[in-house]
Amino acid sequence: MIDFTLPALGADMTQGKLLEWKVKPGDAVTRGQVVAVVDTSKAAVDVEIWQEGTVAQLLVRPGETVPVGTPMARLLVPGELPASRRRVSPAAKQRATALGIVVDEVSGTGPEGAVTLEDVERTAASAVPPVARAASPTGKVADMRAVIGAAMSRSKREIPHYYLGESIPMARAQAWLESFNAGRPLPERLLMALLPIKAVALALQKFPEFNGFYRNGTFEAGTGIHVGVAIALRQGGLVAPALHDVADKPLPTLMQELSDLVLRARNATLRSSELSDATVTVTNLGDQGVESVFGVIYPPQVALVGLGRVSLQPWVEGESVQALPVMRATLSADHRVSDGHRGGLLLSEVRERLQHPETL
Amino acid sequence: MKADPRYDQIIAVLQSIAPEVDAKDLSGSEPLRRQVDLDSMDWLNFLIGLHGAFQVDIPESDYARLVTLDDVVNYLQQKTVQASTRSG
Numbered sequence: 001m002i003d004f005t006l007p008a009l010g011a012d013m014t015q016g017k018l019l020e021w022k023v024k025p026g027d028a029v030t031r032g033q034v035v036a037v038v039d040t041s042k043a044a045v046d047v048e049i050w051q052e053g054t055v056a057q058l059l060v061r062p063g064e065t066v067p068v069g070t071p072m073a074r075l076l077v078p079g080e081l082p083a084s085r086r087r088v089s090p091a092a093k094q095r096a097t098a099l100g101i102v103v104d105e106v107s108g109t110g111p112e113g114a115v116t117l118e119d120v121e122r123t124a125a126s127a128v129p130p131v132a133r134a135a136s137p138t139g140k141v142a143d144m145r146a147v148i149g150a151a152m153s154r155s156k157r158e159i160p161h162y163y164l165g166e167s168i169p170m171a172r173a174q175a176w177l178e179s180f181n182a183g184r185p186l187p188e189r190l191l192m193a194l195l196p197i198k199a200v201a202l203a204l205q206k207f208p209e210f211n212g213f214y215r216n217g218t219f220e221a222g223t224g225i226h227v228g229v230a231i232a233l234r235q236g237g238l239v240a241p242a243l244h245d246v247a248d249k250p251l252p253t254l255m256q257e258l259s260d261l262v263l264r265a266r267n268a269t270l271r272s273s274e275l276s277d278a279t280v281t282v283t284n285l286g287d288q289g290v291e292s293v294f295g296v297i298y299p300p301q302v303a304l305v306g307l308g309r310v311s312l313q314p315w316v317e318g319e320s321v322q323a324l325p326v327m328r329a330t331l332s333a334d335h336r337v338s339d340g341h342r343g344g345l346l347l348s349e350v351r352e353r354l355q356h357p358e359t360l
Numbered sequence: 361m362k363a364d365p366r367y368d369q370i371i372a373v374l375q376s377i378a379p380e381v382d383a384k385d386l387s388g389s390e391p392l393r394r395q396v397d398l399d400s401m402d403w404l405n406f407l408i409g410l411h412g413a414f415q416v417d418i419p420e421s422d423y424a425r426l427v428t429l430d431d432v433v434n435y436l437q438q439k440t441v442q443a444s445t446r447s448g
Contacts, residue, residue: 178420181420182419182420182421185411185417186404186407186408186411186417186418187408187411189404189420191400191401191404192400193400193401232399234378234379234380234397235380258401259401259404259405262401263405287399287400288399
């Protein structure tokens with residue numbers, strides 16, 4: 001018998017409110033299956049399970065708010081048989097059928113945990129219908145501010161940040177993107193914002209000390225390169241869900257995934273793995289006309305790459321000055337794990353990658 | 361512009377991306393992205409929506425012509441008239 005506990009969906013989450021169960025006792029579950037919808041005060045999140053088994057009992061009801069780590073359900077591992085058949089009085093069984101209640105979900109108070117008629121009646125009286133996903137009530141915005149504030153305070157308190165900046169010529173990337181998009185219908189076109197994300201992921205393969213988590217006094221390198229993409233929400237606030245295994249995927253695949261991620265971030269239908277497993281963050285404020293970003297690292301991550309707008313700048317090459325599209329990239333990194341020297345090399349690797357857009 | 365039969369459809373596409381938009385508050389002659397706070401992903405999705413709703417192709421080289429709501433209405437007017445003349 002194993003417990004399915006409420007996972008931390010991001011460093012800033014301490015509790016969650018169960019909105020809905022997607023499984024019921026008796027259901028078999030597989031790794032990665034969405035089993036519940038939980039409200040984290042940032043978003044309603046589809047929570048996945050990472051164990052296989054059969055749901056034996058649901059311990060938390062929709063509408064309840066519980067701390068991270070609380071057992072939410074009991075599971076039988078494959079091959080395990082139910083401990084013993086629950087004893088149910090005949091009257092209770094009959095009443096449960098009439099009320100449409102699953103007897104397995106009723107906690108018994110009779111001898112040896114037997115389910116009595118009163119138990120069934122009590123369960124029926126307290127049954128709560130699934131709570132609807134709240135679109136964006138006003139209280140949500142204040143909740144989200146508090147949650148972001150807590151995470152960022154922790155970051156500024158615990159992480160000794162250092163900051164580096166680099167100007168990246170973007171003429172080649174722009175020309176490549178233009179010709180890539182020219183022959184394609186709208187839904188297949190790529191956004192410029194995607195190229196630096198891929199370039200960062202490829203650069204991180206050479207500089208693994210910027211990709212992962214700082215936990216319990218040590219750095220753990222990430223098992224994949226999962227780039228958290230900061231997405232502003234229309235009602236205010238932001239989330240940074242992960243694009244998974246960015247270095248290994250071609251740009252068109254990443255474009256589809258990014259577009260889907262933005263859509264789901266805004267509709268509040270993100271998955272738990274997307275909110276908890278980003279190994280680095282990229283934030284792009286170029287759309288707002290910002291030149292450079294001095295980012296705050298999202299704990300327990302150890303680095304954040306900030307991207308500004310691409311704009312025409314005077315650029316000296318050899319002895320002549322020309323107008324070139326340039327983007328300012330910055331790195332905020334954790335001094336407990338890395339130093340400016342390596343950080344500088346990481347940023348120049350990103351720059352180099354963007355000079356060869358056809359290899360992204 | 362608001363009299364154009366395409367106007368309501370354009371607003372509907374816009375609202376599918378920015379649900380908080382109220383058509384009453386929009387000016388036809390001011391840059392749309394500044395009025396509605398659309399980032400480049402939103403803008404691309406807006407164009408994909410127009411492409412779907414009006415069955416027109418919008419090459420990337422035309423993006424610069426689409427700044428205000430009036431621009432969008434005019435552009436679609438031209439495009440759809442061209443298409444119907446060709447097919448007719």
